[in-house]
Amino acid sequence: MGEAIERFFGSLPARAPGVLRGPTRGRLQIDLTTGNRTEHWYVVLAPGAVQVSREQLPADAIFTVSAELFEELVTGRQAGMAAVLRNEATFSGNVVLFLVFRRFFPDPPGVRDPRETAREHVRRPG
Template sequence: MAFEDEESNKVAEFFKELSEQPRMLSPAVETTLRFDLEVDHEVENWHLRISRGTVRVRREPLPADCVVRTSKATFVELVTGRANLVTLTSRNQLAGTGDLEVLATFRKFLPGPAEARDPRYTHPRLSLGGR
């Protein structure tokens, strides 16, 4: 039960942050996306309206241009950078219907791999502030 609460917190935090921070997107991007997250034989719905660099999030099963279905645990792996969208799709751990190009827009909101490091901090010849 504690793990489920932790998952719920990470999902809620991700969507809260997504809705609070303006995004660098083309003004032409106008789309909707819904995530159906499965947990204990129930489904949590998260609906996103992406418009002019802003994201509005609602917890409703509203119609969307693209609908993505996965487990909540898998979604947590995705939004924490421990899993990759393309890999999850190819393994059938995440399935989308509708306009799948919307996922390319959503991918811009995801963190990089959890173990990724900025090469400027790890490679001596590229160090910040040095020569």
């Protein structure tokens, strides 16, 4: 497994307060496949908190993706929802957990929040 994936999972607890502001709770199992091998990660989501584990836990949802594609997701080179829509990744269970979890993925390089662009436009002397 790539170093970027290890860093991504390691960073989740510290980033959770800024990402998980809603009432969503649940356990997400993330299955990373490489050939005929699968590695399991378990992410427990709660308002403002995340716990990451490698131990097997009951899950409310399962996100299955190749380790190669997941590394692209965690580095911003691919988008999570697009991967699911292209059927390059699968999701089952409580879809809200995936929608919340994908907020942890970085934006692709060069992408800007349209709200910030609008604020800059308003601040410009006209």
